[in-house]
Amino acid sequence: MRYLLLLSFVWLLSCQREPVADTGPWYDYAPVATGRYNIYDVSEQRYALNAAPLQRTYQVKEVVGTPYTDATGQPAYRLLRYRRASATTDWQLDSIWAVQRTDNQLLRTENGQAFVSLLFPVRERLQWNGNRYNALGEEPYELRNVGLPYRVSDTTYDQTLTVVGQNDSTLVSQDKRLTVFAQQVGIVYRERVQLQFCSSTPACVGTNQIDYGIRQIYRLRQYGTN
Template sequence: MQYYKLLLISLVACFGCTSELETDFSRLGVQYFPMEVGAYRIYDVHDTNYYLIGPEEENYQLKEEVVDSTIISDTEVRYQLHRSKRADETAVWKLDSVWTTSINTTRVVAVENNVSFVKLVFPIEENLSWDGNSYNNRQSEFYQYGESQIDTVLAEQAFTNVVQVIQSNQGIDPLIGRDDRLEYYAPEVGLIIKYHAKWAYDQEDGIVNTDKIVAGRQLEQTLITYGKKQD
């Protein structure tokens, strides 16, 4: 389990031998967010942004690659990710953004576009909930693990014991809009599916037009391959 190496080294003095640590980490669920320098994941993305003048749609591929790691404390490691985009497999990758992720034995905090979100908490348990915004200044928003683990197939790859994180499942409100945000994580792989649909209907003089979306975004991100860059 190479992606635990830095955290295992930093914790070994506190907990004992490495083999025992790996067993403990497995019970916690840390394997659902594996991180190692050189590791990457590539996704197909369908991204729709809604504006008053109408929607703008974009299809592209996204690569997330771990490029650096830093031991923050005896119990925490921070990783730096380069996120690159390309139109399709024939195009050249272009750096889009740099994110960071901090992992310890209680939670995973990802800094996305300078905003910190608690993506997972440990141990992973069905229906367990937590405030995803506890590390930023936004209003509290409670995430929750799904009721059961699932199996799925993506790009002809089978994934088992997948964990669902429900960030919001308000569904469609005919008076406001929609807010459904779900993420799925596979052991030893990480994020495999991200589905965010949050948008608002047009309203004029108190009348809601459910045929017109004027603000928001719908993002569908699906894993197509993953691996580790060779030295």
């Protein structure tokens, strides 16, 4: 049934149109072309009340698919996401997202929610509402460290920028989201932290004892073009 739903989704997006061409050097931070792929090592910890943390590692492969015309008549690309438990197992299609790059922004539709991942042209401390096109409530995004190097695992990317979304930490919770883009590569690092700390008794407040939540990190392992 899941496979049939994915096929139905692809069929609904079958109307194709040429995407926007590269017209500025800032597009190097978000290359979008059919056949491009990024492979990530993902580490994840999930916490539940009165239970041991569930720790998992796996790999995710994102492949830019064929272009199509979205419901507003604008060009976009399918983003095919595959998952496997390790480098020795086979890829399995996990979901189909979408990516859309216009003259002034990069949109990623993830699990049915559209996010403004980048604004163009890029500049230090540029701010925008990342949830402009969804109903999740306003969330300020800010560009930082534009043009600076960033190291992921054993690789240093010379030209990068960091998009900081939510970044709040209190005695009872932590909410953090950031994404690092590298020139001619795209996303090289993603971090999502949503934790709720113990607050049921005065003794546990401020101890960072986790009641529930998730910590998830994507690190780029490989990229290229099929």
